[in-house]
Amino acid sequence: MGKFSGLSRMGFKTGIVYRAHFFVSLIKIPLTLVVFFYLWRSIFMFSGEEIIQGYTFAEMFIYYVLSMLVGTLIYCDVDAWMNEGIKDGDVVGDFLRPVTYMKQLFCQYFGLRELTFLIEVIPIMVVSLFFLNVPLPSLLFGMLFILAVFLAILLNYFFTFCVGLTAFWLKEIQGIRRVKTAVMAFLEGALIPLTFFPLIFQSVFKYLPFQYLRFVPINIFLEKYALSEVVVLLSIQTVWILIFFFIAKTVFKLAFRKFAGAGI
Amino acid sequence: MVVNHLRVHWEYLKVALSTAMEYKINFIIQVLAMVFNDVVWIIFWLIFFNRFQNVGGWVLGDMLMLYAIITLSYGLSSVFFGNRNRIAEIVNQGKLDFYLALPKNVLFHVLISRSSFYGLGDVVFGIILAFIVLSLASLSLFLILVLASTSILLSVAILSGSLAFFFGNAEATSRNIFMGTLSLASYPLSVYQGVTKFILLTIIPAGFISGVPVELLKSFNAQWFWLTIGFVVLIFSIATFVFYRGLKKYESGNLMYVRT
Amino acid sequence: MTSIITVKNLKKVYKTHTRKEGLSNAIKSLFNRKYEYKQALKGISFEIEEGEIVGFIGPNGAGKSTTIKALSGFLYPTSGEVVSLGFTPWKDRVDYVANLGVVLGQKAQLWWDLPAIDTFYLSKDVYGIKESTFKSRLNFMVKLLDLEKVMHTPVRDMSLGERMKCKLVAALLHNPKLVLLDEPSIGLDVIAKDKFRDFIKLVNKKYKTTFIITTHDMQEIERLCKKIIIINNGQIVYDGLLKDIKKKYLSNKFIDVKLETKGEKFKLRYCKVVEQNEYEIKIEVNTTKIKVKEVINSLLSNYDVADILISDPPIETIIQQIFRSKDGKV
Structure with a gap:
């Protein structure tokens, strides 16, 4: 266990050095919420509907508050770290530690999550509870929400690690990361709840990994699912974690061989 | 003068392009990513207007117009003033000394001495969008408004970048102010109300970047047109003033920031 | 004495792409790349025994770094065999590096934004070093290398020499059996170089640690190494005692x-x-x-x-x- 706590402590401490980054989000998050607040208020007023695509105005706003919360918690730019390390060659420092590369980065990412939780997520939670009147789910759904977010943290890591592995071949993956960010913002449900898509799309999304990062945890919190549905969704989420874990493991072997100049 | 400037610029563009070619697949993907990113937003609004037809008095065509203006002004400013978002970095890392040594307008030279090749993707995308939604009659007004909105974007970049003169390490903050303003400008102006709307037309100039131009193209209003032009002149003067105020501080060596 | 490293007929060929300058060539290279093959190691063999300090010398591009990389576990050779500490480095990387210490002159191995002491504590956890052992080893090294104050400042604010010394400490804390030092004295001044060398000698004596050192610096070799391996053009041209070659060529x-x-x-x-x-x-x-x-x-x-x-x-x-x-x- 010592190995892992040591590495996650490094992630935590590096995060403290770059704490300015966190203060920026103190402006960014309220600003985004203001935009969505006005956008949806105007829509609800113009359309005169009480419920739009399954959400009341209050729920819609809470959706975005939760989206900020979950998004902050699962934020992962391990692919950018990998890209840097591979480009300047410092990745060899990681290869000289007696821990697999995937575990090392995971521990650092997890340490950074702990810091994020303390200095970013707790303030969001406090403000949401006391000033925005966010209603709490039942204990059961509350627990399921926490579980879903925890799984989302894992899922996002293994997915991002897979994206980062491409850097071993391409050296520079800014472009890929941009595409990833754009697609994810959409398919996670960060821009708009996925219920706005045609039903066929929604049934496809169910079997893609992305909605399990944001949309599903949020809707568990809002108790939009029956318990049996939640069980199915969490199972699919778990399957995706395993899939990306195995892809990451297998492709890393190839990536390492490529890095170490095998087969020449 | 103009020809000379363009020639210098072509050199910067060539450098940017050669660097990009070094990572060939990334280069192709990055160009596609620029367009793709814009497409995702368009799809977002397509879905939106498919459901509502009308958001705060705006229809899909208005939204596309807004994107045409934003992508064009964003793209043009990154191609021609590629250092737009790097002012804070340049100040902070002491790279300004290089420009101070040149017998040229410091601010102007800082801005143009880099070209972001990828901005061309935005420019092309904006032109295509404009072709779809713009009527020939309003072309000249459209061009004037794009120039106005490019100038406001530049002013915001200069203002936020100049923070570095006064607070040292302001790279992340400066970038976020710029991107935040841009994201506020990416929604219909009409949804904002009351105080928020007032703020967006004053302190945070997001309204003048996109919202007001779209309203003007929908139905021309001389008063708002001249207000926009007046605002451009005002904010650009303020931005230049603040930059040179900061520069004075920089030159007199009062900067507390020490580089090792 | 037992041999701790056995290298047999190690070969490595690199493939690199070439590009001429200029924009049009840049675009051309997008579609059509020319590759060049370079033989970095042409089949080298050597053995190193436990407790030795071996100097690995040769001009730039001779194959020193390639050999060090193969011994560090992040280079797959084209052919040949390496058994180091009982492992094939590139195959059993994770287990192998637990007993290895490496200092690469050009690469960042310390956490750039944090004080070096944090990297030291990381080593403690990653290698599972006992608290008391860790404390005494750290004190011992830090005192010898004059790092008491420096190790509390962020690595990015350190001088090149201080960084190098800290890297050495980080590489030695877990008491590895084998230590590879690639150009370790880059950036050190004369006094620091002396301390650095005395320190390596002391560690070698105290713990029987095997060292392999690549360097350009003949003085360093003379101060530290009994045995040297000279490599040129991917081939070993000399493998033996320093004093023999000195008699012959360093006259x-x-x-x-x-x-x-x-x-x-x-x-x-x-x-x-x-x-x-x-x-x-x-x-x-x-x-x-x-x-x-x-x-x-x-x-x-x-x-x-x-x-x-x-x-x-x-x-x-x-x-x-x-x-x-x-x-x-x-």
């Missing part, structure tokens, strides 16, 4: 003299004047025939000397000499 020394006032032409037996102008003389001395002291005495009595510098011939010269000898072998 010459260079003396650079700066003069206060103009001097006559220099002449002395067993000395060759390489270069002489009004205020400078460069002499090559055959030390098997004449003592350096004698030469200097002669210089001091005949000239108004401002400064004297005595140096060894550069490593490239020695290698050239070896090649000039009959079959390229010693």
Whole structure:
């Protein structure tokens, strides 16, 4: 266990050095919420509907508050770290530690999550509870929400690690990361709840990994699912974690061989 | 003068392009990513207007117009003033000394001495969008408004970048102010109300970047047109003033920031 | 004595793409890349025994780094065999590196934004070092290398030399059996170099740690290594004791003299004047025939000397000499 706590402590401490980054989000998050607040208020007023695509105005706003919360918690730019390390060659420092590369980065990412939780997520939670009147789910759904977010943290890591592995071949993956960010913002449900898509799309999304990062945890919190549905969704989420874990493991072997100049 | 400037610029563009070619697949993907990113937003609004037809008095065509203006002004400013978002970095890392040594307008030279090749993707995308939604009659007004909105974007970049003169390490903050303003400008102006709307037309100039131009193209209003032009002149003067105020501080060596 | 590393017929070929300058060539390279093959190692074999300090020398691009990389576990050779500490480095990387310490001169191995002490504590956890052992080892090293204060400042604010010393500590904390040092003295001043070398000697004696050191610096080799391996052009040209090669090829020394006032032409037996102008003389001395002291005495009595510098011939010269000898072998 010592190995892992040591590495996650490094992630935590590096995060403290770059704490300015966190203060920026103190402006960014309220600003985004203001935009969505006005956008949806105007829509609800113009359309005169009480419920739009399954959400009341209050729920819609809470959706975005939760989206900020979950998004902050699962934020992962391990692919950018990998890209840097591979480009300047410092990745060899990681290869000289007696821990697999995937575990090392995971521990650092997890340490950074702990810091994020303390200095970013707790303030969001406090403000949401006391000033925005966010209603709490039942204990059961509350627990399921926490579980879903925890799984989302894992899922996002293994997915991002897979994206980062491409850097071993391409050296520079800014472009890929941009595409990833754009697609994810959409398919996670960060821009708009996925219920706005045609039903066929929604049934496809169910079997893609992305909605399990944001949309599903949020809707568990809002108790939009029956318990049996939640069980199915969490199972699919778990399957995706395993899939990306195995892809990451297998492709890393190839990536390492490529890095170490095998087969020449 | 103009020809000379363009020639210098072509050199910067060539450098940017050669660097990009070094990572060939990334280069192709990055160009596609620029367009793709814009497409995702368009799809977002397509879905939106498919459901509502009308958001705060705006229809899909208005939204596309807004994107045409934003992508064009964003793209043009990154191609021609590629250092737009790097002012804070340049100040902070002491790279300004290089420009101070040149017998040229410091601010102007800082801005143009880099070209972001990828901005061309935005420019092309904006032109295509404009072709779809713009009527020939309003072309000249459209061009004037794009120039106005490019100038406001530049002013915001200069203002936020100049923070570095006064607070040292302001790279992340400066970038976020710029991107935040841009994201506020990416929604219909009409949804904002009351105080928020007032703020967006004053302190945070997001309204003048996109919202007001779209309203003007929908139905021309001389008063708002001249207000926009007046605002451009005002904010650009303020931005230049603040930059040179900061520069004075920089030159007199009062900067507390020490580089090792 | 048992051998800790066995390398057999190790070969490595690199593939790189070439590109000419200019924009049009950049675009061309997008579609059509030309590749070049470079043989970095042409089948080298050697053995290293436990507790040795081995100097690995050769000019740039000779294959030193490639060998170090293969021994560090992040290079797949084209062919050949390496058994180090009982492992094949590139196959059993994770288990293998637990007993390995590596210092790469050019790469960042410390956490850039954090004080070095944090990296040390990371080593403690990652290698599972006991608290008491960790404390005593750290104190021992930190004191010897003068790092007590420095290790609390962020690595990015350190000087090159301080960083290098900290890297060495990080690489040694877990008491590895084998330590690879790639150009370790880059950026160190003369005093720091001395401390650095004494320290390596001490660790080697105290813990029987095996060291492999690559360097350009002949003095460093002389101070540290009994055994040296000289590599050139991907081939080993010498593998043996330093004193043997010294007898044969390091018999010459260079003396650079700066003069206060103009001097006559220099002449002395067993000395060759390489270069002489009004205020400078460069002499090559055959030390098997004449003592350096004698030469200097002669210089001091005949000239108004401002400064004297005595140096060894550069490593490239020695290698050239070896090649000039009959079959390229010693």
